Amino acid sequence: MRRADRLFQIVQYLRGGRLVTARALAERLEVSDRTIYRDIADLQSTGVPIDGEAGVGYVLRSGYDLPPLMFTRDEIVALVAGIRMVKSWGGIGMARAAAEALVKIELVLPEAERRRVADANVFAPPMELTDDVRALIDLVEAAIEARDILRFAYAERQGAKTQRRVHPLGLWFWGKVWTLVAWCETREDFRMFRLDRTVGLAITGEQFKPAAERSLGACLRQYEARYGPQG
Template identity: 55%
Template sequence: MRRADRLFQIVQHLRSGRLLTAAHLADRLEVSQRTIYRDIADLIGSGVPIDGEAGMGYMMRDGYDLPPLMFTHDEITALVAGARLLRAWGGAAMALGAENALDKIETVLPDDARLKARSVHIHALAPRGMDDEMRARIDALEAHAEQQVRLRLAYCDAAGAATMRVIRPLGLWYWGAVWTLVSWCELRSDFRMFRLDRVKTIEVLDSYTPLPGQTLADFFEQEAGCGKLSDLN
């Protein structure tokens, strides 16, 4: 859990009006009591009216509420449209995450902004081939890129030729019709993009440490400099 999310959750728990110990909060948020003590101190320092002390417990004084989130009409449209696009075109986990995030935002929006969010007329249909298997593959490859795990792919290239590649996944790109995986290809010693619909099998190998010249930032710099996209296998 991100620290910002944890601070928000602490405030939500304390708004119950009950005296809560650091041990209770630590158990609910799955962190150490020391982390809770530090977070409480930071919240108090930022002006949140929390009373109590270590060993006794904490509670929030009456009358405190989180300020409503303020978004422009364009921002609300972008959030709703983005969640709907991910629901249609994304992995199962990221689609659910987008919807849950949108639900959380909607609960703290002012009434007029909530009405705007519900009246956005942008919708999306899942493209052909976006089945449960593809959604699971998107989620898995996103996780492998984040965790920096080397993979061995059984792959068919544009000509239909089978190939086996050991890659270092860097990130996913969506092209409006297909998803591609941006990677450092160990066979070619260069950046390559692999279409997810051409991946036959994925074998998880070991973790890797990004090397200079082989990172996603290096890929973006290379694309900006050459004015074209890296080879699509």
């Protein structure tokens, strides 16, 4: 859990006027008592009205609420544009999560900023992505997170198909197609695979161990060495 998320959760747990011990907070958040003491001190230093002390417990004074999210107009337009792009060009799960994220953002925005979300005139027309490719985007993204080895047949530009086992490292979107960036066991080198050219892509049930020489960073360095810095 990110520290910012942990601090937010501490404030939520202290609501209701009940005394909560540092040990109880530590158990809920799966951190040490010392981490909770440090977090409480940091929250108090920023003006959050938490009363109590170590060894006794803590309570949040009544009437305190987290301030609403505040974004500038440009930030709101950027958020809406990014979410609309994911909804149009991302995986099925990504699109659903993007829509839910926008709803959550709108709920905590003040009324004036909420209207800006509806008035953001930046759109992302749907790409010609089939549902099968959208599902692959989600599957590959999950495999990257879990370090699952993937296998599939890959259709080369000339039409020939080769069997591949790869360590998925990243997903790149090129405006029209998504590519999987991976370490290919078959070629013993980094490769990029268009998702729409994969056949029978599936998780093998095996996991790969991270290695610096086979990481996404190493792939990017190799790419820049061959083709020069990008961007």
